[in-house]
Amino acid sequence: MIGKIIGALVGREIDQRDGQGGVKGAALGWMAAGALRRMGPLGLALGGAYVAKKAYDRRKAARSV
Template identity: 55%
Template sequence: MIGKIIGAFVGDRLAKETNAIGGASGAALGVVATTVLRRISLPAMVALGVGGYVAKKVLDKKSAEEQAGAGSPKPTKAPAARSKTTAKAA
């Protein structure tokens, strides 16, 4: 029972940090997560952890590449060269 309460609390806190999940649904996901974690084996837990770590690294790398590409200036045309007659008149 205490595990479900702690899971609901943690799920609620995580839901507040993300826009896609609301508070109540985050709490429900926390309860479900504690139940699932109790029932799966240790190798499955390790596999889930490693898979989550790898997925986060791939997504972070992809977003860093997109930000680097978006931050580079677009090529612009070189300013037109001024003619000598315009330079003398100015």
């Protein structure tokens, strides 16, 4: 279950990068969730770290404005 949540967050971050909503982020999130699940605990840690880094960068950018 945690892997699916992290996959969804990774997909959302990827989808926000291009600025268009849609299926691309959902599909990439689904693929990322599968890849993270196959990698085991290391994959969950890497996916969580990616999402945390993006959230940190977004918050840091909002503070500097």
